[in-house]
Amino acid sequence: MLDIKWIRDNPEAFDAALNKRGAEPMAATLLAMDDTRRSVIQTLQDMQSRRNAASKEIGNAMAQKNTELAEKLKAEVATIKDTMPPAEQEERAAVAALDDALSRLPNIPLDDVPVGQDESGNVVTRTIGTKPGWNHPAMEHFEIGEALGYMDFERAAKLSGSRFTVLTGPLARLERAIGQFMIDMHTSEHGYTEVSSPLMVKSEAMYGTGQLPKFEEDLFKTTDGRYLIPTAEVTLTNLVSGEVLDAEKLPLRFTALTPSFRSEAGSAGRDTRGMLRQHQFWKCELVSITDQESSIAEHERMTECAENVLKRLGLHFRTMTLCTGDMGFSARKTYDIEVWLPGQDAFREISSCSVCGDFQGRRMNARYRGKDDKALKFVHTLNGSGTAVGRCLIAVLENYLNEDGSVTIPDALLPYMGGLTKIEKA
Missing domain, CATH: 1.10.287.40 (Serine-tRNA synthetase, tRNA binding domain)
Incomplete structure (x- = not known):
């Protein structure tokens, strides 16, 4: 606010x-x-x-x-x-x-954010890695998964309707491995504290991070008035709601590996095939609570932590600075990390890292006591995906596809795969 x-x-x-x-x-x-x-x-x-x-x-x-x-x-x-x-x-x-x-008003963009109306105004900040060097035809992830016999959209539709997926066998294990790899990396190497938090929250928590009141149609609401979280940003950020923190203890850095639930109300007709846009998906979330002076530097740090996941997996990606017309409601500045998907012959978003200033701190009434003047100030908050597990699975399938239709497991994930080095047809 x-x-x-x-x-x-x-x-x-x-x-x-x-x-x-x-x-x-x-x-x-x-x-x-x-x-x-x-x-x-x-x-x-x-x-x-x-x-x-x-x-x-x-x-x-x-x-x-x-x-x-x-x-x-x-x-x-x-x-x-x-x-x-x-x-x-x-x-x-x-x-x-x-x-x-x-x-209901969006946050004020920082001065260095490019001005634009939509994603066409976004600016490439850096590009890391190269496209796969193999010569065989690329395939989209759903073609790969269905051909292997471990990705089933028909059964998912029978259970839950559209925008759901059933993974079995080694693909289910690969999804779990990716999530575990991410959470281990952020806790052991990047200094985040792992949190296991609720998947349902009260409306006050949704208000605190800016999902309510403006974006209620994007949420799933339970019969008793709670909401399924669209991202663990909601729970991790609201951990400090209503509190007064000591400046010496900042920044606080939290991470969680949770399912996320989104109605995708405004996405009719977009990415209807495959796993790119689902009602339910796993995501490794990063949240930082900082003071006013540290938030900009923390934004760069958080983005680097998310990028490190893709570097370790050997994936080609680029980091974009979003323009004013493409940023999220609560953000003052956002970096989107877009991974290369050979099957689509395109970069697609896999992480979004935002600095929000005191916008959410005001909504949550979360403050800290200044180091020098001891005055109470609203905390600054940041959030980012570190990264979206399902989209990372898609990227691994499409980038590590072999000519015979099998998929090689990236080295970074081998410790989580129980000795499996390649996924082959069932």
């Missing part, structure tokens, strides 16, 4: 930032709502002050045996008491209206 005080002090800069993100100017509307809120609060405070003063005056009048004045003051206090409940309700309504308006 954005700071209304900052908007009041920088209305033109605020509207210019919204314009970069393709949104309409909102400063005038928000400041008018804030003026209403301030006016109602001032009126209520004036009532409270006058009520308190009149109550003292009643005591003085009674001490002086001025019954007429005391009765007049009592009548005034009674009128104020009758007037205050509607004023308090008006105050709550004004605060709620402003908070709701602010909660």
